[in-house]
Amino acid sequence: MSKVQEFKIQSIGIIRTPFKSSTDVPIQSIKSGIQGYIELSEEFRDGLKSLSGFSHIILLYWFHRAKAPKLQAKPYLDSDLHGIFAIRAPSRPNPIGISIVKLVSIEGTRLHIAGVDMLDKTPLLDIKPFVPEYDNRPLATSGWLEKSLLSGEHSFKADDRFENNQNQ
């Protein structure tokens, strides 16, 4: 019914983290507390005005080492096959990732952040302020994940099932 529309986007900076491959990455950034930083491209410096007042920011980024998209996959936290829109795996029709990280400090165009869960050198697409009044959903429930998260029978570590190592 709706015709396909194409759009172009570009990196506005790069995210530096300690994770050189997906096997290093914790699945839940919220628990890791691991630090990294953003190198924002100089031309976007003025866009940072008054960001420092926010405790958390939302990062949109490009899954630069994702395998080709598939419509169903087994996520890290379950042994069943789920639709790509029911999981957070990177091999998506548009491989855009989203993570909420803690904003530690800003030095010029370098943003120190904590709770990172993306690979080193991930291309950054956008920074948005995390606004608790818009973004928290305290009563939300999480379908297939609920059982898995409660059981504790998983490692909270990723692996290379979605990673294209040839792009390194």
Add this chain to the structure above:
Amino acid sequence: MSKVQEFKIQSIGIIRTPFKSSTDVPIQSIKSGIQGYIELSEEFRDGLKSLSGFSHIILLYWFHRAKAPKLQAKPYLDSDLHGIFAIRAPSRPNPIGISIVKLVSIEGTRLHIAGVDMLDKTPLLDIKPFVPEYDNRPLATSGWLEKSLLSGEHSFKADDRFENNQNQ
């Protein structure tokens, strides 16, 4: 320092809402409860498997009627100029929007949703499950917005300052 990388993305469906222009749109989707629906393109139908168990979904979409990006702007909720990365305005370097909506029901490739805050016919880029354990930040604080949200001296309605009407 980091060189610019370009990427191509495409719509995977369309979001239908009652909002024909930005002056109709409530700023906080979480409060509006207004219903809309997604028409997912048929080819992505298999990607919906097991999504129905989630109470909320994260939508990434293209701000198809945003004006050209600017690095600083006055948001709806304040009279000061803020950096584009400290506000949620659509006129961004990569005009990608994000909203968390309630998933009401799924009929084939039509997803009924509540709490919409995007314009009618917005091109959809991705659907991700909202996972409370990843996505809630109960202790987050919101910088310049805090004062404004508490004061109640605003309308919670958008206007056309970021809208390109020539694209209609």
